[in-house]
Amino acid sequence: MTDPRASYGTPAHPASPRTPTAVDAVAERYAERLAALSPEFALYSGLPGRLGALDDYSPAGFSALADLRAQTLAALDTAAPVDDVDRVTIAAMRERFGVEDELHEAGEDLRALNNIASPIQTIRDTFDNHPMATAGDWESFASALRAVPGALAGHRESLRVAAARGLTPAARQVRACIKQAQDQAGKASSSFTALIEGARLADGGALPAALTTDLRAAAREARAAYAEAAHWLATDISPLATGDDAVDRERYERFSREFLGTRIDLDETYEWGRERLAAIDAEQQDIAASLYGPGTTVAEALERLGADASRQVRGTEALRAWMQETSDAAISALDGTQFDIPAPLRALECRIAPSSTGGIYYTAPSDDFSRPGRMWWSVPAGTEDFATWQERTTVFHEGAPGHHLQIGMQTLLRDELNSWRRHGCWVSGHGEGWALYAERLMADLGFQEDPADRMGMLDSQRLRAARVVLDIGVHLRKERPAELAALPGVGEGHWDAGSAWAFLRANAAMGESFLRFELDRYLGWPGQAPSYAVGQRLWEEARDASLAAARAAGADDSLKAFHARALRLGSVGLDVMREALAA
Incomplete structure (x- = not known):
């Protein structure tokens, strides 16, 4: 059969819907079986699945996913590619499944416990996307709430198996998860309470009284399960936890490939991050x-900007309205100039999340676009003032031309991309790299002409560059560079949590509670935070190479043409992307 590693390119835009191939059939079958194994994947993507159920986080659940990958790879061996779309699919699936299998063999799925992307959070967050339009939707919602105890029990079993293999979590991450579980257990602080209190039907009608009673009882069961999780994390897991936040180079390299889809020179990237940080500081x-x-x-300029009431909005409803206005204006200005934005993507819904973690994130539209793409802001309790100069670039990152155009476009390309390409493949360095690329693009296109807005964009870029240095520095236990050692109270030595905190505070104009959460995230999720800036770097290199190749071939070398080619690939590993765009 044709070697899937052979050169392939971005497929030409088809004049008519593409005929599905044998490779597509393998990918479709995988997505179908994944949706059956993972109700949370099915819910997020809008594919058919077991609505009202949750994922199996036990060792058996992870083994079932590994078996599915193995069976799919075997099926790919007999499916010959017929075009560039197939060749990208094969390369992307082999790359993704390869690193997922390495992580599984190393027990990383079993030991997953951190403050942002482990079952403690994903079980909670899946309810944000649950349909809430009909009585049947709310009945399924109650069923899913009753599945929370089983999902958390599976997670507990995995952590125990991992610990028996010597794979123990970091104490810092255990403490963070205990606090989050306790918050979720409290009636007033639980997002479950926020979601079901005042529940209505899509037409504004009230739920039947019996259903309301059932929802409240199910929410109590879910909250009780989180209370139990907080208890067993404290009694069973915490005593086994390690005080070391760092991972070794071998683990870090594996995580880096997971988040980038390519191998990078970690030491060169560390030095590049330092240089990038210095350049941003000079511009600021x-x-x-x-x-x-x-x-x-x-620092003085950032403090004065932060105190400028004319550059703030007050209250969460004002924040939501400002997000929506800013997003709508960006989509209107970009459509037809830098992008051709299809009608379904001209709608982005901005919402305040029911949780209060401080995160800002995007959720994809459902497969049929009955649920639009959404930008969420999880506002910490007590926060009332929001700096528009600092967050305008965030709207571009999460909305247009960032995640909304990227994820929304691949969801829309039903006639070209199979379901796995549209819903099942997400590579952080590709996706977050694009979103950071989008931030800088909007500044370069004149959308950040106000010096304060540009300062906000650079503040975002500075944080992402600092994370490259911090993340690699801590986890590889590097010697503190001169700019870190010179900070008050730091001095020479190796990177550790204390020096990382000093470095983060010196390079990010954000509140202490947010930065504490961020530092815990970097320490507990190695390799993910650098994927933003490293991904942006590789996106910009791929763009320059692609435009140069287009000019040499006498083809369209406009940014608009590049954006169209790039977004039509969907999210793939960065090696796969570069190969496709360069061909």
């Missing part, structure tokens, strides 16, 4: 001087 110094006069430091 120039803006500080232009805003408030020569001699104004970046």
Whole structure:
């Protein structure tokens, strides 16, 4: 059969719907079986699945996923590619399944426990996307709430098996998860309470009284399960936890490939991050001087901007309205100029999340677009003031031209991409790299002409560059560079949590509670945070190479043409993307 590693390119835009191939059939079968194994994947993607159920987080559940990958790879061996779409599918599936199998063999799925992307959070967050339009939807919602105890029990079993293999979590992450579980257990603080209190039907009608009673009883069961999870994390897992936040180079390299879909030179990337950080600092110094006069430091400028009431909105409803207005304006301005935005993607719904973690995130539209793409802001309790100069770039990151155009476009390409390509493949370095690329693109296109807005964009870019240095520095136990050692109270030595905190505070203009959460995230999710800036770097390199190749071939070398080619690939590993765009 044709070697899937052979050169392939971005397929030409088809004049008519593409005829599904044998490779597509393998990918479709995988997506169908994955939706059966993972109700949460089915719910998120809008594919048929067991509505009202949750995933199996036990060792048996992870083994079933590994078996499915093995069976799918065997089927790919007999499916000959017929075009570039097939060749990208084969390369992407082999790359993704390969790193997922390595992680599974190393027990990383069993030991998953951190403050942002482990079962403690994913079980909770899946309810945000549950349909809530009909009485039947709410009945399924209650069923899913009653599945929470079993899902958490499976997670507990996996953690125990991992611990028996010597794969113990970091104490910092255990503490964070205990606190989150306790919050979810409390009636007033639980997102389950926020979701079901005041529940209505799509037409505004009230739920039947019996259903309301059932929902409240199911929510009590789910909250009780989180209370139990907090207890067994404290009694069973915490005593086994390690005080070491760092992982070794071998584990870090594996995580890095998971989040990037490529191998990078970690030491070169670390030094690049330091250089990138210095360049951003110089640009911010120039803006500080232009805003408030020569001699104004970046920290002083950020403090004055943060105190400027004219650059803030107050209250969550005002925040939501500002997000929506900013998003709508960006889509209107970009459509037809830098992108051709199909009608279903011209709608992005901005919402305040029922949780209060501080995160800002995007959720994809359902397969049929009955649920639109959504940007969510999880506002910490007590937070009332929001700096528009700092967050305008966030709207571009999560919305258009960031995640909304990227994820929404691949969801829309039903006639070209199979279900796995549209819903089942997500590579952080590709997706987050694109979103960070989008932030800088909007500045370059003139959407950040206000120096304060540009300072906000650079503040975002600075944080992402700092995370490259911090993440690699801590987890590879590097010597502290001069700029870190010179910070008050740090000094020479190896990177650790204390020096990382000093470094983060020196390079991010955000509140302490947010930064504490962020630091715990970097320490507990190795390799993910650097994937943003590293992904942006590789996106910009791929763009420059693609435009140069287009010019040499006499083809359309406009940014708009590049964006169309790139977004039609969907989310793939960065090696696969570069190969496809360069061909």
